[in-house]
Amino acid sequence: KAGVTQTPRYLIKTRGQQVTLSCSPISGHRSVSWYQQTPGQGLQFLFEYFSETQRNKGNFPGRFSGRQFSNSRSEMNVSTLELGDSALYLCASSFLTDSGETQYFGPGTRLLVL
Amino acid sequence: KQEVTQIPAALSVPEGENLVLNCSFTDSAIYNLQWFRQDPGKGLTSLLLIQSSQREQTSGRLNASLDKSSGRSTLYIAASQPGDSATYLCAVAGNMLTFGGGTRLMVKP
Numbered sequence: 001k002a003g004v005t006q007t008p009r010y011l012i013k014t015r016g017q018q019v020t021l022s023c024s025p026i027s028g029h030r031s032v033s034w035y036q037q038t039p040g041q042g043l044q045f046l047f048e049y050f051s052e053t054q055r056n057k058g059n060f061p062g063r064f065s066g067r068q069f070s071n072s073r074s075e076m077n078v079s080t081l082e083l084g085d086s087a088l089y090l091c092a093s094s095f096l097t098d099s100g101e102t103q104y105f106g107p108g109t110r111l112l113v114l
Numbered sequence: 115k116q117e118v119t120q121i122p123a124a125l126s127v128p129e130g131e132n133l134v135l136n137c138s139f140t141d142s143a144i145y146n147l148q149w150f151r152q153d154p155g156k157g158l159t160s161l162l163l164i165q166s167s168q169r170e171q172t173s174g175r176l177n178a179s180l181d182k183s184s185g186r187s188t189l190y191i192a193a194s195q196p197g198d199s200a201t202y203l204c205a206v207a208g209n210m211l212t213f214g215g216g217t218r219l220m221v222k223p
Contacts, residue, residue: 088155
């Protein structure tokens with residue numbers, strides 16, 4: 001099976017712009033989660049979508065939003081970009097099995113805000 | 115609020131050594147705990163998942179233990195190799211996945 005894919009892999013934006021990142025989960029996985037990774041704050045949970053519905057949300061401002069489509073692909077959007085939004089954005093998909101819900105991560109999108 | 119701490123933050127060992135990475139968490143109401151590996155500039159690779167009802171899991175040279183009551187997990191790596199050099203992250207699953215800060219491991223040939 002193909003792994004989790006994220007596009008684009010690298011992105012440079014300027015302050016005030018908005019950006020949309022895309023994530024395609026592993027086939028059959030219905031849950032998609034998004035994380036932000038920065039050197040200072042580490043890995044932080046943004047939100048999780050399951051069957052097109054937001055199931056959980058982390059402690060991020062409303063400028064961060066997401067959605068999930070019927071084919072489980074997900075997008076996250078950041079509006080009015082700030083310098084502090086520069087980070088590696090990771091997407092993970094998961095599937096519940098007898099062993100638990102293992103998360104499988106994509107390679108990430110590295111966003112630089114200038 | 116769940117807090118996850120990993121000690122040490124960095125570790126450098128010669129090839130062949132057995133080593134232990136530590137992870138502690140503050141809220142024992144968890145579904146499971148996962149250990150991940152992250153190579154520089156890359157995403158995360160899942161290594162082991164321990165359900166809250168389990169005590170340990172093994173995969174090859176890796177063994178992870180979980181003591182939910184004391185809020186601790188350890189990742190044991192046997193006979194370390196240079197290819198094991200990476201950052202190791204533990205993550206605790208409650209309503210969301212909460213990550214520790216990671217342990218940066220360097221295995222020297």
